[in-house]
Amino acid sequence: MEYIILALVVIIVISVFRYLRQRSYLKTITETQFREGYRKAQLIDVREPQEFKNGHVLGARNIPVTQMKQRLIEIRKDKPVYLYCQSGARSSRAAQLLHKKGYQEIYQLKGGFKKWTGKVKNGL
Template sequence: MDFTTLINVLLWLLLGWFVYSRFAPVKGVKNVKADELKTLITNNSKKLLVDVREPSEYRNGYIPGAINIPLSQLKGRIKDIPTDKDIFLYCQSGMRSKQASRILSKKGFPNVTNLQGGILAWNGRLTK
């Protein structure tokens, strides 16, 4: 195997690892579709619904009852999230909330759920 082939193989492996790490499920985090999320949050008095989008995105419309803790501020605002609640996260498409799920899971939050597809998948009412 020549040097160029070796570099190409390594680059493909690195790309594969990167893609996998972005799309692989987060251990200890439940991923749900919009209809299931509606059911889970409807009669849950122990819920905390967190929109991890930036404030300007949040102001354009959010799921009723959600608080805004942007992913960019999450690590500094961990203390604002109670560990005894069921945490439901969402963003625009599901990628940032997945990152937020990973952060909370690593910090020891036991009940974290991520909305697959984010608010784009939500077909319910939004608050502005």
Template sequence: MLLKISVLGWINIVLIIFLAYIGGSTLYTYFRGRSVAKLMTNDEFKAGMRKAQIIDVREKNSFDASHILGARNIPYGQFKFYMQSLSKDLPVYLYDDGKALSTRAAVQLHKAGYKQIGILKGGFTNWDGKKKKAKL
């Protein structure tokens, strides 16, 4: 005896599978990022930033509007191409607006052999240190 499933039932099944996939990949990225990079508070980030390469992985327009003083912009969309310009001998501190893009960038760095990777907890929106803002 076969079960008859309506079109609405199929849509619900596909939606559940899609949401499970998105949730699973998000959790995987989160835990993978935690295993390859250190989540850093504002104070930890400030304490080490003079000896680190600070990378803003947000898009250029966001970086141009305001960014952490001394940061370099490598948008996540171009990260694979430009990450080789980073030194493996110095720590790499990453930030974005939250931590999703930074986590993905950290995983890429780890795969490429970088060992000292930090991610700003809470991202740029919670940064309380020095910023460079655009001149109007």
């Protein structure tokens, strides 16, 4: 029983540490804030191509998180990067990768595409 409690405490501490570290480089912003800034930034949808094809934020480029390492050359370091996925999990992973590669201004849409109420483009 002691080992189970110790394991849970370790998992919680690691999770809190990762969350706090991620907050230092990834800014989660509201839809209003996202709309105000994404036209001056690189807007990237990190979902898979079929999800993107079914609908995406108008003006977004599709660079799936599964392809991001291979496609980093497409993302400039000197401009803010606005990320979104369906709910936020994949954009967090993409942000972690970008941060490790030296990107500074990284933002993600709070709630992801499923919470987006702005203009949407369907089809490729």
